Amino acid sequence: MPASDPVTSRPPLPAAIIAGTVALIESAGPLEDQSELVRAHGAQATRSAQFMERAWLLGERLGLPDDLSRWRSTIHLVVAALAVLVALSALGMSRAVVGESRSINAIAALVTLLGLHFLTLGLWLLSVLWPGAMSGLSLGRLALWLGARMPGERSPHALTVVRATNRLLQERRLLPWAFGLISHTIWALAFVLILAVLAFGFSFHSYQLSWETTILSSEFFQRFVQIAGWLPSLIGFPVPDPVAVQHAGAQGLTALTGADVQRDWAWWLMGCVFTYGLLPRVGFALLSYLRWSAGVANMGQPDSGDPYVRGIFARLEALDPPLVTDEERRSTHPAHTLPPRGPGIPGTLAVIGFELPPELPWPLQSLPVGIEGTTVLELRLAGAAAERQNAIQALGQIRPWTLLLVCHGASSPDRGTARFLRETSHRVEKSRILLVEAEESNRLSNSASGLRRWSDWLKAEKLDAIELVAFPEVGQENA
Structure with missing residues (x-):
């Protein structure tokens, strides 16, 4: 038999999704597959490869690869729309900070720029550490749902393809990494846009950064600025000294006419956005990509402990030629061979x-x-x-x-x-x-x-x- 393998002849992720979809369809009753079973047995060398080949042949008969291709194209459109929405939100947040008013509450601006980011990042980390916790709140699940129900041509098995994909990624624990790769990449682009707007505004306009409070002490803001600026300072961003922080709260920067003081506050704000916003998103996007790539590369091998898989294996084994151990008592029945496939x-x-x-x-x-x-x-x-x-x-x-x-x-x-x-x-x-x-x-x-x-x-x-x-x-x- 040829030594070809679906893992090398076809992309592993689509092959695994098609196999999972066929398994879901057959959970309601076995498909008529005698022809596909014989073809898979003759086309592949290993039992796992034969299992995947049978599933792919059945999937082609049912139109599953076309369903998967249409759904993936729709998901790309959904993700592109999400990226546009996040970009518009980033522009709105950055313009709210460096708008027409030349007085900026530095602490409030930092919370505005990083608050939603920290919330969504925390939810993603929770989904990685505790996958079941965020199953109902996953934006990725919503994207899958929308992608499956967007208007357009759809076969009876389109939703089954979506269910099989979701189940496959959950079983392989790849769902958080898939959603993380998309989310972190979009957020990283958003922070690049935010930093560009801040840099442009601080470069060509004069702003006065300060902080205001009714119930908090000036010592709280001094510690907050120093603690928040510690990591950015390690990569070269300046941090306002305690005296500048105290004066910024008591009198605003109007009392501090030195340009260096205002420059330190601007660089402190951009340094915090860069360090706590852009860098984590870039790092987690890279980590998600590496974990996703490693997980996808290991697909294509069915679970031999699954009763469904064992049942297909048994039917494939029945097609093997009998093993002759005694030449003098060779079976009179011809061994099973695949008829020639060439033209008649x-x-x-x-x-x-x-x-x-x-x-x-x-x-x-x-x-x-x-x-x-x-x-x-x-x-x-x-x-x-x-x-x-x-x-x-x-x-x-x-x-x-x-x-x-x-x-x-x-x-x-x-x-x-x-x-x-x-x-x-x-x-x-x-x-x-x-x-x-x-x-x-x-x-x-x-x-x-x-x-x-x-x-x-x-x-x-x-x-x-x-x-x-x-x-x-x-x-x-x-x-």
């Missing part, structure tokens, strides 16, 4: 009557216009499993170019028909369905409802690549 022999045709009524004559006396070729196989199947398996093996050996499946037009297609079509479509180049009526002896059921029913069924089963063909009507034949 051009110009050859297999005609199979599938569960036709007993009164319908066989073989067909004629074929519709456009169905040409040398008939190399002609069978009539009553529906027994052994008959179907023999027909599939015969198709694999003969490899006709075209398969014409003759079905009763008045009957309703079922899961057995879908299973047979999936198992045979990989052994021929083209598959077509001819609907006949028992009453009209080998003539197509021309009723619009019958054709529409079979056509809708093929689309619902993701088999719409299979063509419905028809006999010409009597009027057309005599024309």
Whole structure:
């Protein structure tokens, strides 16, 4: 078997999400997967890789990769809108500090610029240390919810993809890091914008920074300024001395005409925003990115202890060829091998009557216009499993170019028909369905409802690549 692996052939995160979505869908009942199971068994070398390949093939049949792609695009739009809102908020906060008034309460300005930042940062840290605590208040969960419900094309399994993604990230404890990477990056950009506005305002306008209080003492503000300015001072930002702090509160900076005093206060405010705002956000964004990348790289390996996974593994193991331990007692049954996948022999045709009524004559006396070729196989199947398996093996050996499946037009297609079509479509180049009526002896059921029913069924089963063909009507034949 080829040694390819979904972890290397496909991005690990989408592959893991599709596998989780298929598992959620199958929690309500197993899907018909015989064809996908055989293809996965033949395409991958390891059991885990076969499990992931089966899930991906089923996901393609259900349209799950397209659902995931549309949802991720919507999430990107939601995140972009969030970034714009935070940027506008940052502009509003910075303009509130350096607006038309030339007197700034330095302490109040610092709380305004950093208050919401500290609150959201604390909530994120709590979600990392105690994941269950913030499950109901997570903005990321809200983004997932909005992304899944935005207007646009949506399949029946779109919300299941969202649920599977959320469950996968929670199980891997990656949800806080995913939301953290987005949140910290947006906040870092916001603080860059705030610092740019502050630097521009302090560079080209003269502001008087002070503090005011009714119940607090001047010693409190002296300690606050010194403690808050300690970390910024380690990277070169100045800190106003206690005398300047006391005068700023008692008389404002109008009494301190020295430009150096006002410059120290401005640099102290920007240094606190840089140290306590920008630096933590940049650092946590980098940490979130590293943890996210490491977690995603380890995806793609199913949990072998999960009963669902063990059940799929057991079905894959049943497809393995028998292990021969005694050459003289070798089994007479041929080992399971995957039929060749290449194109069949051009110009050859297999005609199979599938569960036709007993009164319908066989073989067909004629074929519709456009169905040409040398008939190399002609069978009539009553529906027994052994008959179907023999027909599939015969198709694999003969490899006709075209398969014409003759079905009763008045009957309703079922899961057995879908299973047979999936198992045979990989052994021929083209598959077509001819609907006949028992009453009209080998003539197509021309009723619009019958054709529409079979056509809708093929689309619902993701088999719409299979063509419905028809006999010409009597009027057309005599024309």
